Amino acid sequence: MSEIHESPQERIEREAEKPMVVIEHLGKQFGKLRVVDDLTMTIREGETFGLIGPNGSGKTTLIRMLVGLTRPDSGSITIMGLRQSDARIAATMGYMTQSSALYTDLTAQENMQFFCDIYGLRGREQRLRIHEMLERVDLADRAASIVGTFSGGMKQRLSLACALVHKPRLVLLDEPTVGVDPELRRSFWDYFAQLNQEGVTIIVSTHHLDEAARCTRLGLLRFGRLLAQDEPETLLRLSGKATMEDAFLYFASRQQEVQA
Structure with a gap:
């Protein structure tokens, strides 16, 4: 049906299915090790898409290719309808690395100012965004404390604030809850859900399978290959398992059978 003649409900449904990221036959190899192997997936606008898998499953390499820090050997990445290499994409993305990218000899506010400067936020807008984000992460x-005096959880909160200070449309978070306590993990995921309501798309990697249920959809990864991709409830139903850990093992065993 033409978009001109579609009903309001049809338009809402179409927008909900609009892809933010399209990955097609992506591959990356380091030496003889194939880290990402013929990966194809789609991330929709306004969802939290979880990259679930153990260490070494290719999650970090995939995120680095999405950000543009690592070039794929094969395949393609399209973000917001543009090729990943398009310079216009960078300003609309936020990226939180697994290891802290903060300057520990600067204050929290100075770190925030540094990231604001990178994204072109100046003057009153910069001051307002820094205050808002520091409030959001408690x-x-x-603000005036040296980051080197912060606990691991405080550094994670500040890293998240820096990644979101410029109001990105797409946020990539690499193991954001590693080393944080359960209460902080819960607050992070509550905030991710709030960002989704504001139209922000989140791609988050984790090896905490209990966090999978907080995602809109999941991509289960093992040895750089996609085992399955769907909503958490659907993956549990298809596997016939009660927990995501058992579901992951089910899909992993199916992959082994196919390769055998």
Whole structure:
């Protein structure tokens, strides 16, 4: 049906299915090790898409290719309808690395100012965004504190604030909850859901399978290959398992049978 003649409900459904990221036959090899192997997946606009898998499954390499820090050997990445190499994409993306990218000899506010400068936020807009984000991650009272004095959880919160300070449309988070306590993990995921409501698309990697249920959809990865891709409830139903850990093992065993 033509978009001109579609009903309001049809338009809403079409927008909900709009892809933010399209990955097709992506491959990456380091020496003889194939880290990402013929990967194809689609991430929709306004969802939290979880990259689930053990260490060494290719999650970090995939995120680095999405950000543009690593070039794929094969395949393609399209973001917001543009090729990943398009310079216009960078300003609309936020990226939180697995290891802290903060300057530990600067204050929390100075770190935030650094990231604001990178993204072109100046003057009153910069001050407002820094204040808003430090409030959101509960660090407003530590704005003038040296980051080197922060705990691991506080650094994770500040890293998240830096990744979101410019209001990106697409956020890539590489193991954002590693080393943080359960209460902070829950607050992070509550915030991710709020960002989805605001139209932000999130791609998050984790090896915590209990976090999978908080994602809109999942991509289960093992040895750089996609085992399955769907909503958490659907993956549990298709596998006939009660937990995501058992479901992951089910799809992994199916992959082994196919390759045998």
